[in-house]
Amino acid sequence: MRIGVLALQGAVTEHIVSIEKTGAQGLPIKRVEQLEEIEGLIIPGGESTTIGKLMRKYGFIEAIRDFAGQGKPIFGTCAGMIVLAKHIAGGEPGHLELMDITVARNAFGRQRESFECDLQVKGILEPVRAVFIRAPLINEVGPEVEVLTLYNDEIVTARQGNLLVSSFHPELTDDYRLHQYFADMVERSVVANQ
Numbered sequence: 001m002r003i004g005v006l007a008l009q010g011a012v013t014e015h016i017v018s019i020e021k022t023g024a025q026g027l028p029i030k031r032v033e034q035l036e037e038i039e040g041l042i043i044p045g046g047e048s049t050t051i052g053k054l055m056r057k058y059g060f061i062e063a064i065r066d067f068a069g070q071g072k073p074i075f076g077t078c079a080g081m082i083v084l085a086k087h088i089a090g091g092e093p094g095h096l097e098l099m100d101i102t103v104a105r106n107a108f109g110r111q112r113e114s115f116e117c118d119l120q121v122k123g124i125l126e127p128v129r130a131v132f133i134r135a136p137l138i139n140e141v142g143p144e145v146e147v148l149t150l151y152n153d154e155i156v157t158a159r160q161g162n163l164l165v166s167s168f169h170p171e172l173t174d175d176y177r178l179h180q181y182f183a184d185m186v187e188r189s190v191v192a193n194q
Contacts (some may be wrong), residue, residue: 001023001024001025001039001040001183001186001187001190002024002025002026002027002037002038002039002040003019003024003025003026003027003038003039003040003041003042003182003183003186004026004027004028004029004034004035004037004038004040004041004042005019005026005027005028005029005041005042005044006029006041006042006043006044006051006055006060006064006080007028007029007030008030008046008051008054008055008058008060009044009046009047009050009051009054010044010045010046010051010079010080011044011045011046011169011171011172012028012044014171014172015042015044015077015171015179016028017171018170018171018176018179019042019179019183021176021179021180022176022179022180022183023183024040024183024186029041031058032058032059032060032063035063035064035067038072039072039073039186039189039190040072040073040074040075040182040183040185040186040189041064041067041072041073041074041075042074042075042076042077042080042182043064043074043075043076043077043079043080043083043084044077044078044079044080044171045077045078045079045080045133045169046078046079046080047079048079048080048082048083048095048105048136051079051080051083051095052083052095055083055095055096061095061096064096064098065096065098068096068098068162068163070193071161071162071189071192071193072162072186072189073162073163073164073182073185073186073189074098074162074163074164075163075164075165075166075182075185076099076163076164076165076166077165077166077168077169077170077171078133078134078135078136078166078167078168078169079136080165081101081103081136081138081165081166081167082095082103082105082136083095083096084096084098084099084101084163084165085097085099085101085102085103085138085165086098086099086100086101086102086142087101087102087103087140088102088103088104088105089102089103089104089105089139090104090105092105098163099145099158099160099163099165100141100142100143100144100145100160101138101140101141101142101145101158101160101165102138102139102140102141103136103137103138103139104136104137104138104139105136106134106135106136107135107136107137107154107167114131114132114133114134115131115132116129116130116131116132116173117129117130117132117151118130119149119151119156119157119168120149121148121149121157121177121178121181122146122147122148122149123148123181124177124178124181126177128149128170128175128177128178129170129173129174129175130151130156130166130168130169130170130173131168131169131170131172131173132167132168132169133169133172135156135167135168136167137154137155137156137167138154138155138156138158138165138167139155141155141158142160144160144161145158145159145160146158146159146160149166151167156168157178162185162189164181164182164185166178
């Protein structure tokens with residue numbers, strides 16, 4: 001099973017390490033045609049405006065929408081969550097506009113207000129270690145979105161069908177269970193599409 005990490009910006013190597021701990025193969029994705037080689041895709045953190053511009057420049061917007069349209073799972077972490085969102089608070093236009101959520105950018109403050117904590121994620125038995133760095137929050141969810149994690153009554157992990165998002169950076173810890181959750185989504189998708 002091959003899971004790609006969009007390699008335009010962000011913690012690509014760290015995501016690949018976490019993917020490979022699940023037993024799947026991790027691949028950096030730098031060209032649109034590489035999407036044909038993978039069964040799942042991670043859009044990592046970074047700076048969402050920059051990622052959006054680079055996705056447009058290299059033709060990834062429609063290609064990733066088509067990828068999602070085939071039922072293939074996509075996992076957006078931090079800025080990746082913003083990139084997947086249909087709505088961004090403040091009226092800023094979305095990028096992929098795939099997931100029925102409204103996201104507030106930098107909701108946890110600046111870099112110096114970064115922190116780590118343990119969070120309970122629905123579907124994972126023990127709490128998951130989460131690293132928040134200039135993290136966004138989900139302000140609103142549509143009817144098909146399942147909330148997986150709350151932090152101080154704010155939504156920080158959610159799922160809509162084949163789409164998974166988290167405000168935090170699971171790749172920056174040794175805890176790869178959220179990646180395992182995603183790998184399981186990818187495996188179920190592969191079986192369903194055979």
